[in-house]
Amino acid sequence: MLRQFLVALLLSLTGLHAAAETDIFISPEKYRADPPVSGQVLGDNCSACHGTRGAVFDEIMPPLAGMDRDTFIKLMLNFKFATRPSIVMNDIANAYTEDEIRRMADYFSSLPAVPWKAQSLH
Amino acid sequence: MKTLLLISFSMLTTLSLNNQAVADPDTQPKAWSADSWHQQMRLMPKGDLYRGAQLAKQGYCFTCHGEKGYAPSRNAPSLAGQNQAYLYKTLLDFKNRLWLADHKDEGMHDLARTFDKQDLADLAAYYAAQKPWPKITPSGSPAIAHLAKRGDPQRLLTPCASCHGAQGMGGPNETPRINGQSYLYLKRQLSYFKSGKRSNDVEAGMRFAAEVLSEEEIDQLARYYANSQK
Amino acid sequence: MLLSRRDVIKLFSAGPMLLGALSARASTAPKLVIVGGGIGGAAMAKYMRILNSSIQITLVEPNPSYIFCPGSNEVLNDSVPIQDLTVTYDTLRQRYDIKILQDRATTIDYSRKRLHTAQGEKLPYDWLVVSTGPDFVCEAVDGYNPQLAQGDFPHAWKAGPQTLKLKKLYQNMPAGGTVVISAPPMPYRCPPAPYERASFMAEWLKIHNPTAKILILDSKSNFTLQPHYEAFWREHFNYGTPQAMIEWVGSHAGGTVQTLDAANRTVITSAGERIKADVINIIPPERASAFARNNDLNLGQAWVPIHPYDFRSQKDPAVFVIGDTSEASPMVKTGYMASNQAKWVAQIIHAEITGKDPGYPLWTNNCVAMAGEDFGMTITATFRFHKGRIELQQTLQSPLQDNPQLHALRASVARNWQRTFRRDIFE
Structure with a gap:
């Protein structure tokens, strides 16, 4: 009881409420009737961290290129539904529909598991 | 939901206040x-x-x-x-x-x-103490199996098995299990030992071994011991 | 005007050419010209080439190299050498077959579809992508100007010599000296960055000049990740006490800097207070670039109005405007955002060439910020095009209070992002 109180006090002192107010969340289901976003367009949003075409193999964030399709879907759904806590992926996976996650999986699983800089372009 | 998570996080924080020692200056070689x-x-x-x-x-x-x-x-x-x-x-x-x-x-x-x-x-x-991950049966070409089990005396290459065990299940002291590990991980580590980028091995043991392996052998050895995860 | 879809398809009916075969690329190949070799422009060039092997791509940029702004606050506390943030255009030139023209773009001849440069080139284009970054309006603060910014009053809001100058100035302050940082009104590039800057300076000063002070005078009444920063400052810099190393004064409390008295190294705030400091770092307000304004791309507005689906300027459909200089709210002005806009515009141009429907866009701005080397924060945002406008679907911030491991991991993730981001744009 005392601890709960202390935690609440700590949170209010540090201004949690102000932070919570800035969070916005609209379910991706809202956009269902819009034309689809392709797997590649979705995937291009991942590259700033996971590398161009998801093909950076020597970083903290794992490569996505050539990732097994089912593994990709399973992990992303776990992130989306927060059954698997993560540093940042819960917040990211939240934004996509399950269809979009499958399209990303199709896209990344079709790419070679080779570092981007070692790939030939066309 | 988020608030609940936050509260549980900060409880963790309060529980862990005495674990925060960051600096641990040590005369490690x-x-x-x-x-x-x-x-x-x-x-x-x-x-x-x-x-x-x-x-x-x-x-x-x-x-x-x-x-x-x-x-x-x-x-x-x-x-x-x-x-x-x-x-x-x-x-x-x-x-x-x-x-x-x-x-x-x-x-x-x-x-x-x-x-x-x-x-x-x-x-x-x-x-x-956790239940070990699934064991696999190492498999590859006869040549690579021979390399893993018998090494290559001509290149002064100790067999993997002599330290990591016949199945790669690990050995004495700090010798880790490699059986059923991720292919990409094994390959990466062998390459880093070969190039010397990874250098925390005792008496440079792994570097001596990896140094004489070709990239192709590294790839094959990683596949030999790895699980089938893609 | 534009090549018709059928014309273009005819041009390429022989199939995509190999990259190496550029010299054989027909002079009739469609031409993309890009103004500005920052994050937006470079991403545009690279991602266009990935999609299309045949198009001619020319990037017009006056500088021979580029210094990333993300990570440049860490130059200030000695944890990142500026060389790590510096990239050349060699890879774009060699691997992606981008023609790099080291020159300054001046005028758009809209009717002939040519871009004129300072050195007298007249580059024909089928599509022009403008990614110049913003202009800094130094004069918005009385007594401040670009010459002072290049001298003893650097704003350092574009990484480069001013960053190094600012570092030298604040690291050489007398013991107990004061730094004033004037934070600009919205919108400006990288909203959390003034506070990240103050934090990194404080981290360094705490060790080397522990009685020094950093005073943030703000033209806003609140700022991004404010609770996170304030909590961190409280914990590490006595924030909110008389011994505070960092103080913050919002616009509501008269924090807006109105005048710089350079001769006396003094700023005057909206509360009429005269504040003398050892180092004055005024981060000026921003507006559309001079290039955009000189070519009336902004149509008389502060920023360039665009069509929200495809980032075509409202001025001319063959001219796209991306990055900080465009008016794309609710999107924020960040390099991350600019790169994702560029990737989408590449899809649009490629679709125009191939006749294939690109579908709908989605843009993320998944940002990382740091308050110290062991303390990172994330702020994710996802934008969609819906019913004719850009909509902010979600934005989530990392929790305020976590265990030390998670704060350290977020800083780790931030550094990962800085490295991979540079590689995504230039490798």
């Missing part, structure tokens, strides 16, 4: 000799696996290494049931920047330096 490592190993604190479980949760180790230390994808090694001394040494090496072959290791460094030696021993105890 730049490379391990058998002597210096064995001395360090004897000084390894007794690990508390229940505390280790708590710390693993706090550090989100499961993100890459899986819920109970069985890696969910090909990107990171499994830890469940791994050799305890190896786990401790690994964490210590990350903390002290002795293992810094690529940027993945910087993540481990950033995390390990938030822990003190007791924490590292507790984490090692926790993962060592």
